[in-house]
Amino acid sequence: MKIEHIGVAVKDIRVSNNLFEKLLGSPPYKEEEVSSEKVITSFFESGDVKIELLQATSPDSPIAKFLEKRAEGIHHIAFEVDDIGKEVERLKEEGFEILNDVPKHGADHKLVVFLHPKSTNGVLVELCQEKKADE
Numbered sequence: 001m002k003i004e005h006i007g008v009a010v011k012d013i014r015v016s017n018n019l020f021e022k023l024l025g026s027p028p029y030k031e032e033e034v035s036s037e038k039v040i041t042s043f044f045e046s047g048d049v050k051i052e053l054l055q056a057t058s059p060d061s062p063i064a065k066f067l068e069k070r071a072e073g074i075h076h077i078a079f080e081v082d083d084i085g086k087e088v089e090r091l092k093e094e095g096f097e098i099l100n101d102v103p104k105h106g107a108d109h110k111l112v113v114f115l116h117p118k119s120t121n122g123v124l125v126e127l128c129q130e131k132k133a134d135e
């Protein structure tokens with residue numbers, strides 16, 4: 001599986017957009033609110049991998065909870081898959097804990113599934129599949 005993006009939890013996406021623009025030398029190529037996850041995202045290109053900044057839009061967002069318990073920083077690693085349903089079945093058989101069996105609509109035209117960090121050495125893992133025309 002190839003890394004598609006690295007998710008970074010931030011308090012203020014405006015401030016962090018400026019910071020990452022200075023760091024990477026180019027601005028985010030898109031910003032998108034994903035209301036189901038209660039986040040605003042922005043995406044930067046870094047070679048083949050993307051950096052996804054995530055700011056909470058509500059106190060019960062997973063990002064708000066993460067920032068409460070921890071601090072700004074790496075929140076998840078997302079791996080690209082061709083067939084998300086098939087990968088979910090394979091990973092379940094391997095004993096990983098899937099947080100959502102039914103893929104959710106993520107940012108940047110993706111369907112996404114998360115694996116609980118307690119089953120992945122403390123790293124929150126996202127699987128993402130490019131949406132097909134009818135999804």
Ligand SMILES: CC[C@@H](C(=O)O)C(=O)SCCNC(=O)CCNC(=O)[C@H](O)C(C)(C)COP(=O)(O)OP(=O)(O)OC[C@H]1O[C@@H](n2cnc3c(N)ncnc32)[C@H](O)[C@@H]1OP(=O)(O)O
Nearest residue numbers: 007034037041062065075099106107112114117122123124
């Ligand atoms: C924009 C859409 C999409 C995309 O297209 O790219 C996204 O990236 S959305 C990103 C935001 N959405 C999510 O994170 C959804 C999946 N996450 C969850 O379901 C929950 O956050 C969680 C991982 C199940 C944790 O929720 P919960 O159990 O309610 O939180 P706790 O604070 O009680 O944590 C329990 C336990 O897990 C540890 N934890 C929490 N988040 C992470 C994390 N990102 N990485 C590593 N570990 C994490 C937390 O520290 C607790 O550990 P202990 O204290 O040791 O029990």
Ligand SMILES: [Co+2]
Nearest residue numbers: 007052078126
């Ligand atoms: Co993500």
